[in-house]
Amino acid sequence: MSVFVLGVATHPPSLQERRLRLEEMAYHTARAALDDAGVTRRQLDSVTLGSSDELDGRPISSMLMSAPAGGYETDEIKVTDSGATALCMAYARFLSGESQLGLVVSWCKSSKSDVEAVMRLRGDPFYTRPLGIGAAISDALFAQAVAAEFGIDEEEVARRVVGAYARAAGNPRGIRHAVPSLESVGRSPFEAMPLRSAQRAPLTDGAVAMVLASGRFVNSHPGCRPLARIAGVGWATDSYRLDAARLRSMTSARVAWREAMRQAGVESTAELDVVELESQSGFHEAAYVRAFGIENEDALSPSGGPFAQNPLFCTGLINAAEAVLQVAGRAGAVQRHRAQRAAAHSCHGYAQQGNVVMVFEGVGDSR
Numbered sequence: 167m168s169v170f171v172l173g174v175a176t177h178p179p180s181l182q183e184r185r186l187r188l189e190e191m192a193y194h195t196a197r198a199a200l201d202d203a204g205v206t207r208r209q210l211d212s213v214t215l216g217s218s219d220e221l222d223g224r225p226i227s228s229m230l231m232s233a234p235a236g237g238y239e240t241d242e243i244k245v246t247d248s249g250a251t252a253l254c255m256a257y258a259r260f261l262s263g264e265s266q267l268g269l270v271v272s273w274c275k276s277s278k279s280d281v282e283a284v285m286r287l288r289g290d291p292f293y294t295r296p297l298g299i300g301a302a303i304s305d306a307l308f309a310q311a312v313a314a315e316f317g318i319d320e321e322e323v324a325r326r327v328v329g330a331y332a333r334a335a336g337n338p339r340g341i342r343h344a345v346p347s348l349e350s351v352g353r354s355p356f357e358a359m360p361l362r363s364a365q366r367a368p369l370t371d372g373a374v375a376m377v378l379a380s381g382r383f384v385n386s387h388p389g390c391r392p393l394a395r396i397a398g399v400g401w402a403t404d405s406y407r408l409d410a411a412r413l414r415s416m417t418s419a420r421v422a423w424r425e426a427m428r429q430a431g432v433e434s435t436a437e438l439d440v441v442e443l444e445s446q447s448g449f450h451e452a453a454y455v456r457a458f459g460i461e462n463e464d465a466l467s468p469s470g471g472p473f474a475q476n477p478l479f480c481t482g483l484i485n486a487a488e489a490v491l492q493v494a495g496r497a498g499a500v501q502r503h504r505a506q507r508a509a510a511h512s513c514h515g516y517a518q519q520g521n522v523v524m525v526f527e528g529v530g531d532s533r
Contacts, residue, residue, distance in 0.1 A: 168381040169260045170392035170529065172267075173203025174487040177373035179341050179475035182277040188222060191373045193234035196271050199375035200236070204390060205267065212265035213237040215244040216252030216272035218479050220284040223275075235271040235375075247403075248272075249374060249483030250512030250522040254401050256378055266383045272480035273373035281369065281478060288516065290406045299516070304408060305366070306358035308517035309449035311413035313360065316456045323365055323448035324351040327473070330367075330445065334470020336499045339488075341370055341475055351448075365448045372477035374484045391530075393494040397507070398432070398525040400425030408517060416457045419513070419521040423458050426509065426523035435460050438525075440492045440508035442485035443467050446476075450518070454511065468492065468500040482512020486524050493528035 175198035177183075177191050186194070200207060213236045219227050228237075228244045245252040249272025259265040282300035289295040312318060331345040346364060354364035384390055402421035405412055432438065441460055445451035445467065460466060469488040472481050489508035491497040497505075505528070512522040 167261055169257055169396045170379050170381070170384055171376055171394045171396065171490050171526065172205065172379045172390055172392055173199045173201070173377040174393065174490050175199035175202055175375050176339050176484055176487055177273070179339070179370050179372045179477070181341065181370055183275060183371040188273060188275060189230060189234040192231055192271055192273050195273070195373040195375045196234070196236040196269060199269065199377050203377035205377060207236050207240070209267055210236060210240050210269055212256070212259055212268035213240050213242040214252045214256040214259070214268060214270045215242065216249035216270070216480060216483060217244065218246055218274070220287070221274055221276070221279050221281070221479050223279050236269045247520055248512055248514040248522065249480030250486060250510075250524070251401065251514070251520070253376065253483055253486060253524065254399055254522055257396055257399050260378060260380050266380045268378045269375060270378065270483070271373070271375045272483045274477035274479035275371045276369035276476070276478045277371050285516070299408070302357045302361065304517040305447060306361040307408050308413050309361050309447065310359070311410050312416070312449060312453035315414040316453060318449060318452045320352055320360070322452055324348045326451045327351050327365055327448040330451065330467060330470050330473040333468055333500065334474035337469050337474045338498050339474065340470055343368065343473065361447060361449065367446050367472035367476045370475045370477050372475050372480065372484065374480050374487050376483070376487060376490070393496070393529070394490045394526040395529050396524065397527045398426040398429030399523070400429065401520070401522040403515070403520040406516060406519065413517055416453065416518070419454065419457055419518060422521040422523045426525050430525035430527075432507070432525065436462060438465055438507055438509050439505040440468060440489060440502055441465050442469060442489050442508065442510045443471055444482045444485055444512045445471050446513070450513070465502070468497065468502055482510070482514070482522060485510040485512060486526070489524070489526050493526050
């Protein structure tokens with residue numbers, strides 16, 4: 167069974183979105199995606215939400231968020247791992263025949279909650295929580311492990327950070343941060359050895375929505391023009407352990423990548439025109455490039471990835487939206503010439519504990 171993307175929308179990114187409530191952000195983004203797809207909310211038979219109660223700052227947030235996100239009188243489920251994981255769940259619903267037209271919506275106001283506090287509370291086994299290991303420390307442990315495993319040095323990390331900011335500067339859907347110098351990245355203060363502050367992607371607020379449709383729906387609605395076909399999806403979760411063996415192996419990332427490539431029939435990364443990585447730091451990008459065997463640096467995160475916008479919980483789904491726009495020829499100033507196949511990657515949890523990889527292909531005249 168084929169599953170298509172009919173429409174996508176991302177909320178205008180902001181360092182601090184104070185003008186709109188979460189409900190309004192979700193509503194406007196879902197509305198824009200439906201308009202982009204040329205369908206109405208009443209046609210939907212499923213809505214899949216990706217959100218975090220902790221980062222939303224409210225318990226059982228879907229009680230307030232499902233209706234403005236399109237779930238009023240529509241079957242709705244919620245995924246709490248990441249926005250990209252919500253896309254995986256929605257994709258599975260289509261493959262099972264449970265849905266014919268669905269909406270995937272995810273959001274995050276990173277500025278609203280204390281991200282470090284949230285991550286500290288996610289330590290498991292619970293006896294590790296008093297150690298105070300949050301996002302910065304766990305990412306630093308990951309950076310230390312992959313640096314030793316792959317021979318990654320600070321010079322390469324700084325080069326990758328500056329390169330990501332430079333690509334992000336041209337993205338009309340990004341914050342357009344100032345591009346730092348190599349020297350300023352290398353001299354920024356340490357947050358946790360060996361991770362420096364300027365090596366990390368800055369957090370932002372944002373939202374993203376995607377309309378999915380089955381082949382049956384597309385065939386019965388000739389006026390609908392798909393943007394892309396989902397060619398493959400893979401996901402995996404590793405242990406909570408932060409020992410060197412787990413961190414250096416990057417097992418969940420490799421498993422998710424291999425499964426998505428297998429489903430898509432991709433035998434070599436050279437067949438991918440675009441690879442959007444969720445690189446939360448320069449160390450992450452350097453590690454993923456090696457673990458996935460990416461040799462064509464020109465294909466790497468044309469959008470700038472998290473250095474363009476980084477609403478933490480849904481950054482991976484924004485990567486998926488960027489990949490769809492690439493194969494649809496709608497990526498604007500960051501468009502890659504004749505992009506026909508694009509991969510999008512997402513990571514979540516302690517030190518990339520969970521990973522999702524999605525492959526999208528252009529459809530007909532949309533390429």
